[in-house]
Amino acid sequence: MKHNTTIHSVLALFILGLLAAIINPGMFWMPSMVHMSMTIILLVLVALFGVFVWNEQSRDEREELHKHMVGRVAYLVGTAVLVVGIVAQHMSHIPTDPWLVLALGAMILTKLVGLVLLHKK
Incomplete structure (x- = not known):
């Protein structure tokens, strides 16, 4: 696998953004359906990030x-x-x-x- 920190960084930033949005105290920011969709997207992105970390190769x-x-x-x-x-x-x-x-x-x-x-x- 290619050594590409840009993809890792962008993916990590998306995950952090989703985590910030998912906190959502009292359903203030978004309705529950959007919140559930964001949770599913978070799971997919974290799994993808895990694949990148697992396949990371050192030169x-x-x-x-x-x-x-x-x-x-x-x-x-x-x-x-x-x-x-x-x-x-x-x-x-x-x-x-x-x-x-x-x-x-x-x-x-x-x-x-x-x-x-x-x-x-």
Whole structure:
């Protein structure tokens, strides 16, 4: 697969825009049918982005190192955002959303299993 960051960047920006629109508190911005359509489009775009990330190829060791560094930063930011969400809900005396806990648990468990399998090789 070709090394093309423009496609990745445009796709990521579309995903971020859709995420911002999907927040939609109290159905203020759009009716429920449009909201549902945007959710489906979001699922397709995230799947497409995942395909690009999965098929990403490095041309040399430096690019491979950069790819690993970006992955590590993304993982740490993702876990930090989920922890902040869990703590904010807990401190606001709102029942903690189980999806936040499940997402954080899935990230940590996947990282742990990946490390164990990598060290067994």
